[in-house]
Amino acid sequence: xxxxxxxxxxxxxxxxxxxxxxxxxxxxxxxxxxxxxxxxxxxxxxxxxxxxxxxxxxxxxxxxxxxxxxxxxxxxxxxxxxxxxxxxxxxxxxxxxxxxxxxxxxxxxxxxxxxxxxxxxxxxxxxxxxxxxxxxxxxxxxxxxxxxxxxxxxxxxxxxxxxxxxxxxxxxxxxxxxxxxxxxxxxx
Numbered sequence: 424x425x426x427x428x429x430x431x432x433x434x435x436x437x438x439x440x441x442x443x444x445x446x447x448x449x450x451x452x453x454x455x456x457x458x459x460x461x462x463x464x465x466x467x468x469x470x471x472x473x474x475x476x477x478x479x480x481x482x483x484x485x486x487x488x489x490x491x492x493x494x495x496x497x498x499x500x501x502x503x504x505x506x507x508x509x510x511x512x513x514x515x516x517x518x519x520x521x522x523x524x525x526x527x528x529x530x531x532x533x534x535x536x537x538x539x540x541x542x543x544x545x546x547x548x549x550x551x552x553x554x555x556x557x558x559x560x561x562x563x564x565x566x567x568x569x570x571x572x573x574x575x576x577x578x579x580x581x582x583x584x585x586x587x588x589x590x591x592x593x594x595x596x597x598x599x600x601x602x603x604x605x606x607x608x609x610x611x
Contacts, residue, residue: 515530544608559587
């Protein structure tokens with residue numbers, strides 16, 4: 424019985440840690456690196472006949488080159504609302520409407536801004552590590568409680584080291600993600 428409770432706690436903890444990593448990845452894609460990416464517009468919702476709708480569901484998004492995002496709405500009447508939504512999202516991007524497409528030219532990032540973006544990504548990585556450590560603590564508490572309730576102590580220690588190695592693996596993954604993002608940001 425205790426074994427099932429512990430294994431369930433470990434599985435649940437691992438799932439929560441994976442979702443923390445997924446959240447980190449999605450947050451990192453929102454950080455501008457000076458290169459055009461349609462991911463930068465993922466959070467934008469457009470007023471589509473009174474309904475807030477994802478930009479990608481009302482237009483075709485593409486990056487013709489590394490400094491430009493091109494947005495081609497499926498209906499020409501959506502050009503204005505798309506432009507307003509981009510301004511309203513406060514991303515520091517200026518959309519240009521030519522009657523067919525909305526184009527966004529990505530401005531170059533200053534050195535100071537790059538350093539701020541690196542700090543921001545490191546902060547996101549730290550938040551993710553804290554989330555994973557909190558999850559580890561919950562699982563460890565479950566293991567300790569089960570040991571108190573009669574689960575063998577040496578088996579409990581093995582489970583604890585299994586959890587710790589899991590956490591170490593996630594920590595390494597976070598480090599790699601942040602390092603890659605930092606490199607991406609600092610590359611001019």
